[in-house]
Amino acid sequence: MKVIMLGAPGAGKGTQAALIAEKYHIPHISTGDIFRANLKEGTELGMRAKAYMDKGELVPDDLTVEILLDRVSKDDCRDGYVLDGFPRTIPQAEVLKDALAKRGEKLDYAINIEVPDDAIVTRMSGRRSCPGCNAVYHIVYNPPGKEGVCDVCGEALVTRKDDEADTVRNRLKVYHDQTAPLIDYYSKEEVLRDVDGTQEMKDVTEAIFAILDGVQ
Numbered sequence: 001m002k003v004i005m006l007g008a009p010g011a012g013k014g015t016q017a018a019l020i021a022e023k024y025h026i027p028h029i030s031t032g033d034i035f036r037a038n039l040k041e042g043t044e045l046g047m048r049a050k051a052y053m054d055k056g057e058l059v060p061d062d063l064t065v066e067i068l069l070d071r072v073s074k075d076d077c078r079d080g081y082v083l084d085g086f087p088r089t090i091p092q093a094e095v096l097k098d099a100l101a102k103r104g105e106k107l108d109y110a111i112n113i114e115v116p117d118d119a120i121v122t123r124m125s126g127r128r129s130c131p132g133c134n135a136v137y138h139i140v141y142n143p144p145g146k147e148g149v150c151d152v153c154g155e156a157l158v159t160r161k162d163d164e165a166d167t168v169r170n171r172l173k174v175y176h177d178q179t180a181p182l183i184d185y186y187s188k189e190e191v192l193r194d195v196d197g198t199q200e201m202k203d204v205t206e207a208i209f210a211i212l213d214g215v216q
């Protein structure tokens, strides 16, 4: 199964992609997580990406595409994957489509999690992320068992640098300008499925699983 997650920053792509990966035994691939891991390790890629991420801008397509194509060529992707945060531009979507077509494959679903902008800014201020295993929490909607500590791996949780209100607003603008056109793109490809992302997390999950199970 090959699934991509669409949605504004903070719509819940990472939260839901992790649950999809667990249920369907496929890898969860987040380009944002890959960039952040590189930054933590101090690689050249990480340093290059940071300049864009800190401002809420997109990392250039050539850099992003190379990383993604390399990642999906790994053995663990043989039976599919869930992409979170890729593609984010029409050119990225075209590259993915071509790469799949070369192998006689195609995407199964583009899950579009819909959340209005005003709900996003509040959500982001309460997000806490684990730099160790990329688990995502929210101080009100999904708190860890012990405040400030990851339930999964025990690392101290952090606030992402790009979650400051001004940066979030720019990320939303970039989303509407560059990424939202993908909704139309995937609708034409006949793989788009919209999900109401303002519901409680577990209800969003249930709606997505119903789609992926072919129930809906």
Ligand code: AP5
Pocket: 007, 008, 009, 010, 011, 012, 013, 014, 015, 016, 030, 031, 032, 033, 035, 052, 053, 054, 056, 057, 058, 059, 060, 061, 064, 084, 085, 086, 087, 088, 092, 123, 124, 126, 127, 128, 136, 137, 138, 139, 141, 142, 162, 171, 197, 198, 199, 200, 201, 202, 204
């Ligand atoms: P990335 O890491 O992908 O960030 P993003 O798209 O801005 O999305 P987020 O991770 O902020 O949100 P999410 O949708 O995953 O929501 P989450 O589940 O955490 O990208 C970061 C940067 O990297 C980009 O700005 C860009 O610079 C660069 N980049 C990455 N990929 C790129 C690409 N392909 N091309 C170019 N540049 C790229 O949920 C958010 C919060 O809400 C959490 O606290 C969560 O607990 C809570 N929450 C989730 N669901 C619900 C719910 N139903 N109700 C209440 N709260 C909820």
Ligand code: MG
Pocket: 013, 014, 015, 030, 032, 084
């Ligand atoms: Mg995310």
Ligand code: ZN
Pocket: 130, 131, 132, 133, 134, 135, 150, 151, 152, 153, 154, 155
């Ligand atoms: Zn963790």
